[in-house]
Amino acid sequence: MSDPIDRLLDAAESGKSIIKNRDILHFTYIPKIILHRDSEQEQVAQSLLPILKQSRPSNLLVYGKPGTGKTLVVKKVLSKIQERVEKSKFPIKLVYSNSKEETTLYGLLVSFGRQLSLNEKELPTTGLAISEVFKRILKKIDEGKLNAIFVIDEIDYLAQLVSKTGKDILYQLTRANERLEYGSLTLVGISNDLTFKEKLDPRVISSLGEEEVVFTNYNVEQIKKILQERINESFLEDTVEEPALNLCAALAGGEHGDARRAIDLLRVAGELAERQQSDKVTIEHVREATQKIEENKEETSLKSYPLHEKLVVLAIMKANGSSTGEIYSSYKSLCKIIRQDELTQRRITQMLSEIELSGIINGRLIHQGIHGRTKKYKLTISSEMIKKSFKDDLTLQDII
Numbered sequence: 001m002s003d004p005i006d007r008l009l010d011a012a013e014s015g016k017s018i019i020k021n022r023d024i025l026h027f028t029y030i031p032k033i034i035l036h037r038d039s040e041q042e043q044v045a046q047s048l049l050p051i052l053k054q055s056r057p058s059n060l061l062v063y064g065k066p067g068t069g070k071t072l073v074v075k076k077v078l079s080k081i082q083e084r085v086e087k088s089k090f091p092i093k094l095v096y097s098n099s100k101e102e103t104t105l106y107g108l109l110v111s112f113g114r115q116l117s118l119n120e121k122e123l124p125t126t127g128l129a130i131s132e133v134f135k136r137i138l139k140k141i142d143e144g145k146l147n148a149i150f151v152i153d154e155i156d157y158l159a160q161l162v163s164k165t166g167k168d169i170l171y172q173l174t175r176a177n178e179r180l181e182y183g184s185l186t187l188v189g190i191s192n193d194l195t196f197k198e199k200l201d202p203r204v205i206s207s208l209g210e211e212e213v214v215f216t217n218y219n220v221e222q223i224k225k226i227l228q229e230r231i232n233e234s235f236l237e238d239t240v241e242e243p244a245l246n247l248c249a250a251l252a253g254g255e256h257g258d259a260r261r262a263i264d265l266l267r268v269a270g271e272l273a274e275r276q277q278s279d280k281v282t283i284e285h286v287r288e289a290t291q292k293i294e295e296n297k298e299e300t301s302l303k304s305y306p307l308h309e310k311l312v313v314l315a316i317m318k319a320n321g322s323s324t325g326e327i328y329s330s331y332k333s334l335c336k337i338i339r340q341d342e343l344t345q346r347r348i349t350q351m352l353s354e355i356e357l358s359g360i361i362n363g364r365l366i367h368q369g370i371h372g373r374t375k376k377y378k379l380t381i382s383s384e385m386i387k388k389s390f391k392d393d394l395t396l397q398d399i400i
Ligand SMILES: Nc1ncnc2c1ncn2[C@@H]1O[C@H](COP(=O)(O)OP(=O)(O)OP(=O)(O)O)[C@@H](O)[C@H]1O
Pocket: 026, 027, 028, 029, 030, 031, 033, 034, 035, 036, 037, 064, 065, 066, 067, 068, 069, 070, 071, 072, 073, 191, 192, 226, 259, 260, 263
């Protein structure tokens, strides 16, 4: 019997490799050609053009469903402007930040500050009042007579995390020019949540949305062309079968034309094909890939549950198809095993509804005549999946 590790390493060394450049399939890769987005590229560029003449562009709001190329297009326009700025020595600063990656408004502002080369001493990572952070950023712009563009990607996350003062800062940020003697500040907000306007202060929206660019959905045919282009760059010739390509495009294009999902599917299918030492990506690999991506999503979401949510899921697993009362008893006995104080039945009932929203469990109202009604819950995923997701949680060891 050969060693299992050696066997894998041997296969990797001698084995077939059908992906010639993996990085090209990564979501941060900026493709050379952006297909089907000429008009959007023009609109974004047009809107930011004034900066090259050292005047202030209007604030801009970019909208569109997930995976429609918003981040890609904005980054590409910025990098093109940057190229010219470097030649010209204009005091122009282009700054990009993603609010999903920054967990606070403070973090987001510091990220902007750092990109304007404010150091730790001029702008500490913690400890200042938000308004002070903001003031120091404006001072830097003013003193350097900078023309700055701040891009806030996934700005809808910001809407969720800002407090009342945060909302005010956001408003001030959009109106910063009124406070600047020299230099200028333009904001570009990107959002895939078409309803986020309702979550933000209407004053913020009106000043942020001085200009708007809407990204329309890709259709299946367009997704297919995008995939084809990516395949040419990242896979060896003739290694992705036509039906596999078609299925990727159909699956991702069916709903609203999500290019990210299409490229993810392609990457995972390619990896599965390589792992199975196949010399082509087939329609079967794409089917397996959809399943794998779906499972990964569930696993990641289960792993991120707080302890008592996990206990509730385990309680349902032990008493599948039970009523709220039975689940609560089962939950209480689990708490005993791992010596945790139990929460009230009211809280657990509320938690069940929250978990139901995530789709991991399914509830059904049962009428019991004179006894009123109760809700019975069932898992929609396998208990293997749950065990696999929770196995690294040390607190749960005695249960699993
Ligand atoms: N027209 C296109 N040509 C080539 N690749 C594209 C095109 N549009 C999108 N992509 C690719 O699809 C993926 C998703 O695009 P992008 O990140 O720009 O989406 P997005 O609109 O910002 O989505 P989200 O709202 O979820 O952030 C990226 O890998 C990007 O390179």
